[in-house]
Amino acid sequence: MVNIHWYPGHMAKTRRIIKENLKLVDLVLEIVDARAPKSTHIPDILDLAGSKKLVVVLNKADLVEDEIAEGWIKFFSRQGMDSLKVDSRRRVGFKKLDDIVKTIPRQTGRPLRGIVVGVPNVGKSSFINQIAGKKSAKTGNKPGITRGKMWLKAGDKFELLDTPGILWPKIEEERVGLNLAFLGCIKEELLxxxxxxxxxxxxxxxxxxxxxxxxxxxxxxxxxxxxxxxxxxxxxxxxxxxxxxxxxxxxxxxxxxxxxxxxxxxxxxxxx
Ligand SMILES: Nc1nc2c(ncn2[C@@H]2O[C@H](COP(=O)(O)OP(=O)(O)OP(=O)(O)O)[C@@H](O)[C@H]2O)c(=O)[nH]1
Ligand SMILES: [Mg+2]
Incomplete structure (x- = not known):
């Protein structure tokens, strides 16, 4: 029923941006929606991240019960992934990111660099703005707000690359497609x-x-x-x-x- 035709050109372009910039970064931050962290998790994210450290950020954690968010953190931990829950609207939960970031080796003489990826509308740009401490990246409550890549300086210790949201060409499970639709990850015109x-x-x-x-x-x-x-x-x-x-x-x-x-x-x- 969620029969959707993607814009493969646009999605391919974002995947290319991620691949091309991967060599420049120390970590990959995957933003997911805490209301459906599995449905909004990019299926091939581990392949995409390659040898870089992956951190899963459960964003919009203000919109789920605390116990459930904690359960998800354990879930990702069992899969060998670091994760944290944040509210990027009100800057809650960012202290844990500092702790995780401290453990990541970086090249001396330059700030730590991260690339921020995720499906559309999960809050990638809002998350970056909280770290940058200002409204640098454009945000909005519909998918497709960020159009191209954008490097943002977060203090003098951190640089983050914002990317447009990506989806995959065919959503196999109906439940996943519905969750993505409920959460505004899919353009309304396509639904x-x-x-x-x-x-x-x-x-x-x-x-x-x-x-x-x-x-x-x-x-x-x-x-x-x-x-x-x-x-x-x-x-x-x-x-x-x-x-x-x-x-x-x-x-x-x-x-x-x-x-x-x-x-x-x-x-x-x-x-x-
Ligand atoms: N309640 C709540 N809303 C959030 C949070 N983070 C972002 N939002 C809202 O979610 C919407 C999408 O945020 P963006 O930062 O534009 O999302 P994005 O992932 O950059 O979206 P694209 O660039 O379109 O892929 C906006 O309306 C934000 O205000 C959060 O932690 N909690
Ligand atoms: Mg954005």
Whole structure:
């Protein structure tokens, strides 16, 4: 159902940027969304990172339960990867990065260099801005904000290369495709937004029913299309003839979920 046609040229270009710049860096920072760290983890990241140290950054950790984020850190550690959880909106969790970075060998006479990679919209540029201590890289709550590579100085000890988000040509598992769609990693124009929102409602009804009823003052029912209509009514979204504007409701729900307005929600758990 998440039948998507990528822009292979654009994705290939970013992979080329990563490969070409790898020799210049001391570490690779992979940013994932803490709400779905597996679905937003680049499947061939270890190949891509080659011999460079890989650190997995669980970003948007403010939007998941603490225990679950901790579970993910253990999960990545069992796979031999260092990871940390951060909130790049409010600069939380960055101390651990200092500790990890201290252990990485670097060439003398120049700052430590890292390349920041990840799927679209996970917060790569926001993360870099927190380290750089200013708004250097452009950010925004939709995929495809960063267009080309960009080196940013973070103090005089750290240099980071921002890159555009990458995805892979074919998403095999439907659950992964849906999670990427829920989290805004896939351009809205490429999706059946109403269908995606119905699948998000189904998930929320099962795992976080109160998140929907609290935000939209709707009665949880078993029926996702009915819920979407109720959301439209709650917001006063109507189209000609007085029918509920479910497309507008779908877009609103997805945007608000992505922005964390429905509270702390994990789309997947480490045991799964
Ligand atoms: N709640 C929360 N929101 C965040 C966090 N980090 C980033 N965001 C928001 O997520 C959205 C995407 O952030 P960007 O930094 O532009 O993401 P990106 O990975 O650089 O995106 P592309 O360049 O498009 O691939 C923005 O609306 C940010 O404000 C975080 O830790 N917590
Ligand atoms: Mg960016």
């Amino acid at each position: 059946d937004v109403e269908e995606v929102s119905l699948r998000l409602i189904e998930f929320l009804l099962k795992k976080y029913p109160e998140a929907l009823s609290n935000r939209y003052k709707v009665e949880p029912t078993e029926d996702a299309p009915v819920m979407l209509e109720q959301i439209a009514k709650n917001r006063g979204f109507v189209i000609a003839g007085g029918r509920p504007d479910t497309l507008r409701a779908a877009k609103t729900l997805l945007k608000e979920f992505q922005d964390g307005k429905l509270g702390k929600i994990s789309l997947e758990e480490p045991e799964e």
